[in-house]
Amino acid sequence: MTRELEEYILTHIDPEDELLAALDRNTHLYHLRPRMVSGHLQGRILKMFCRMMRPHRILELGTFTGYSALCLAEGLCEGGEVHTIEIDDEIEDFTRSYFDRSPVGDRIKLYIGDACEIVPSLADTYDLVFIDANKRDYLKYYELVLPKVRPGGIILADNTLWDGKVVTDPHSRDAQTVGIERFNDFVATDNRVEKVILPLRDGLTILWKKP
Numbered sequence: 001m002t003r004e005l006e007e008y009i010l011t012h013i014d015p016e017d018e019l020l021a022a023l024d025r026n027t028h029l030y031h032l033r034p035r036m037v038s039g040h041l042q043g044r045i046l047k048m049f050c051r052m053m054r055p056h057r058i059l060e061l062g063t064f065t066g067y068s069a070l071c072l073a074e075g076l077c078e079g080g081e082v083h084t085i086e087i088d089d090e091i092e093d094f095t096r097s098y099f100d101r102s103p104v105g106d107r108i109k110l111y112i113g114d115a116c117e118i119v120p121s122l123a124d125t126y127d128l129v130f131i132d133a134n135k136r137d138y139l140k141y142y143e144l145v146l147p148k149v150r151p152g153g154i155i156l157a158d159n160t161l162w163d164g165k166v167v168t169d170p171h172s173r174d175a176q177t178v179g180i181e182r183f184n185d186f187v188a189t190d191n192r193v194e195k196v197i198l199p200l201r202d203g204l205t206i207l208w209k210k211p
Ligand SMILES: C[S@@+](CC[C@H](N)C(=O)[O-])C[C@H]1O[C@@H](n2cnc3c(N)ncnc32)[C@H](O)[C@@H]1O
Pocket: 036, 037, 038, 039, 061, 062, 063, 064, 065, 066, 067, 068, 069, 085, 086, 087, 088, 113, 114, 115, 116, 132, 133, 134
């Protein structure tokens, strides 16, 4: 993807609203690893998934500053909820301040803690799950969330091409690359789901839970 093509795409899709633009900008100004934020294109795609699926309940693992949670909440149907889990309590106030200012913020329930501990305690069933937390633990997250996804529901897993390291860097044995590879290899042969990898940004895997 060239910079020109990226610009072209961003000027030919729905714009991000002022609040999301400010959130993106302030994430870059005030937080470490701002690249983690979903941003304009992925945010519109997440909203579009919701428009197509009409989910009532969404679960997100890895809130960060809340950009993707807000985009998911925008696409929810009336009465729907986004449950989102973030382990880093230092960004909680920043994130909540954007939820508080958004017209869809009241559709978001933020849990602070480790997704591996919180997910098993959730009693709900979800129509859509967005996995976007620690890359080392993707397979663990997948096993934890799959029983909570309704049959016919969708799991989206972000960053599954991991900057291309899954193919271009066979000697890279860092824990995050290994975690993503283990997840990709496992789901590739998991008959409980149908799956496809979209080469969007850093790779987005879509998994459909078979009824
Ligand atoms: C890639 S960022 C999420 C970006 C966000 N979804 C967005 O699109 O703007 C990953 C986040 O997952 C959080 N995280 C890492 N391990 C976690 C865990 N075990 N439970 C919950 N959150 C976790 C990190 O602190 C970080 O904020």
